[in-house]
Amino acid sequence: MKHFIFAAITATCTLATPILAQDSDDAFVTFKVLKPEVAQTAALAAMQSCREAGYQVGVMVVDRFGSPQVYLRDRYAGLHVFETARRKAWTAVSFRTDTMSLSGLTEPGQMMAGIRELTEPLALGGGLVIEAAGSIVAGIGVSGAPGPDLDAECAQAGIDAIMDDIAF
Template identity: 35%
Template sequence: MKNLNLTYVASALVFFAGAIDCKAQTLVTQKALSVDAALAVAHGALDKCHTDGYRVSLTVLDNSGLVKLQVRGDGTGPHTLEHSRRKAYTALTFKRTSGETARAWAAATTPPPAIEGTVGAQGGVPIKAGNEVIGSIGVSGAPGGEKDEACAVAGIAKIADLLK
């Protein structure tokens, strides 16, 4: 009888210890990029590029790497849409601009990681709410990655108040 009571007590302790662990778990709350915010970023980037005389395509990704918005600009080459997606995916994956990633890869003594969909080209920028990456934008088609990146940064600036 004594062993049976100890078994019940031990079982109860294990059950309640598990219940405490479950109680400590919560739902994850995270910021997300809305469609309206993605559209504002896209318009801001396109406006900057158009003002500077560049025809570009762009991609805005959500925090899981899925396409939130893609625009193939008038008069752009067929490769620019996919290239913009890869730039955005690189920025999202490494949580820094795709240009910073390209420079890190070039300086590394070992080969870059073989992550499908990433590219070592400037023009992708993470979209951060505080320190949390909530999406990214990639721009392709301007005559140089630094110009693509400047357009992407101008787009993100359009929602700067939301990102504080």
């Protein structure tokens, strides 16, 4: 009987070791965010993409927590673009989805329509999540093009400009 109990305890400890190894006693978590220079490259590329298409826009890049990292505004962009670009980028990282998709999900009558009643989210296309190695590292929001789909295209150009820098 003693051998059986000893074998059971040994087997339990052996099987539990990998589980315990995954959960460290460290009180900290690690995460990645874009360096300011990389965020600036994305914002500039997005603005230039819209400029080449004839649009004057504002571009905001936020970190994974929604805090602003970079804001660029083209010379003739409207006054509203600061707030809308910031809120689009914030919404993308907060809800972990692009704001064009969120727009459809939050239409009146949809299950998530209540999101539109909150003060910060902006369910209007032009906000995209920036991901690297399966993790959100930033969000980018563009405002000022003549349609939210065009804002989203410029935001994607900003992400495309940094893909080599953030690819793992």
